[in-house]
Amino acid sequence: SQQGEEDPQALSIQEGENATMNCSYKTSINNLQWYRQNSGRGLVHLILIRSNEREKHSGRLRVTLDTSKKSSSLLITASRAADTASYFCATVETGANSKLTFGKGITLSVRP
């Protein structure tokens, strides 16, 4: 079953603007991960945030996690045309034998 649900489904912004993407989920999680997929390529891991963490940074990326609202956000600052890609959130539920479950993804277009 799908755990993460991303919002919006598509986002188009101008180069230099910030991009904010959201992910909501339904049950308790061990961690939440964000991945990027360029057109025709495999997924690339961006950030993993654990359930006891609230915020993580990696370069121009900032991820927040609010377990009380069961939601996460991915912020890309000062976007570039090269950031154009699909972005997926994926969650691992708490408990043994839990798998990594992906959402359907957000398509981000950054206009030069």
Added chain:
Amino acid sequence: NAGVTQTPKFRVLKTGQSMTLLCAQDMNHEYMYWYRQDPGMGLRLIHYSVGEGTTAKGEVPDGYNVSRLKKQNFLLGLESAAPSQTSVYFCASSYLQGFTDTQYFGPGTRLTVL
């Protein structure tokens, strides 16, 4: 390091034909996974392996078989291909913590079944 590689990159099959997709990783990872990606569906787990000689079913295992005879290789087989198996297939691997760890993905195999 090549990371995770997949062979072939593209393939067209007729209904009923069989084929094997090969995944190889050179990162000494214990865990390996096969996913399929369909439009509007995200990625769905087909089978996975927690170590050499082991395999387990994921979310959508029907119509597929897997083998992990060597730690670095994970094979996905389709014994009798069906049009519903038209998809993009991704292999991934991770280190010791399995699903709670970062997964590294291959470039994908685009399969069309006519």
